[in-house]
Amino acid sequence: PEHVKFIFATTEIRKVPVTVLSRCQRFDLRRIEPETMLAHLSGIAAQEGAAVAPDALALIVRAAEGSVRDALSLMDQAIAHGAGETSAAEVRAMLGLADRGRVLDLFERIMAGEVAAALAELSAQYAAGADPLAILRDLAEVTHWVSMVKIAPEVADDPTIGPDERARGLDFAERLGMRALTRMWQMLLKALEEVGQAPNAMMAAEMAVIRLTHVADLPSPEDLIRRLSDAAPAAPGPAGGGGGGTRAGGAARAQAAPRPQAMAQPAPETAALARYAAFEDVVALVRARRDMALLVEIETGVRLVKYAPGRIEFEPAAGAAPDLAARIAERLRTWTGARWGVSIVGSGGGATLAEREAERKGDLEGRARAHPLVQAMLAAFPGARIRDVRQSEAPTLPSAEAEAGSAEDDDDWDPFDPASEEN
Structure with missing residues (x-):
């Protein structure tokens, strides 16, 4: 019937054939902002008479990643799991998430290079029921969030972020360098891959935390250069000189002098x-x-x-x-x-290479035509033509002739010279 309207919904628009897209009106739906999603879920919870804690709603909104469908499904599951008021702890257990505050504690211990404390915190979260893979995912999320807060502090104003978490994130962003954060991010991506493939996820997670704590407090390349420069011994002054200024000048000249090996090396080009x-x-x-x-x-x-x-x-x-x-x-x-x-x-x-090659072939063909054997073949087969001329290497003289001291050198042998036909 004319009043029927078909509505297709997909999250994989690239997989829809062009023949279908060309016959449809297309509407791209944006992800819902956290503030709008929180208000929407709160209204639905009030209409249903369900008591859901605000921090529990914040966890649901964050897990839904802007999808209303996913948010409603998660809230429905949370209400079914909860008895009375649905708390953040129940939502966290339902989603298999670690406590956000404890994830920040683990992040802080790793970035401080405290190996034993970081491993103890990881074990405590695992004993509380957190999945090792989920803990590393949360660490990666925290690393990304702190990096964004460092670049744009207004990112911390997200309504799904609690006040304590916001304060700690701003503190991390102020104290940690971008090099350390990006290095943490890259190593966590590798660790997530390893934990997903390891036969024992907890062991792989512990090894990843050990690597992260040892690498997190490494100095940057700039700090290493600065330390090496500060630790370099001063060059001795010239003989008979006594002033400190003379020694400092000598050290500067020694550092500025190029190495002989570097001077001897040719330029890369x-x-x-x-x-x-x-x-x-x-x-x-x-x-x-x-x-x-x-x-x-x-x-x-x-x-x-x-x-x-x-x-x-x-x-x-x-x-x-x-x-x-x-x-x-x-x-x-x-x-x-x-x-x-x-x-x-x-x-x-x-001459061009092609012209030189044509001249060479023409010379070879002329010499071939002058050879008595070739002339005899052309005479015996009327209409025959020379298609190609190929030069072979000069044959080696027999040992007897070599001992006789032949006057001709092998390099002067010519396959088209009648005088050398017997060769």
């Missing part, structure tokens, strides 16, 4: 370019990278004028692309990690 001593090495690189289109353009469009490692000058052949030089420079920079200067000049270029 120079070392990278040393492998390409000739233009043929560049062509070999393009061939090894299997960029056949660029290889053909270089062979047919580049008349080389001057070459040095990192520098190419060429005269473009007829039909060469206008951007050929820029593309060659960009490809070589990507492949070698060094800057290449590729420029175009108006004249002075030699």
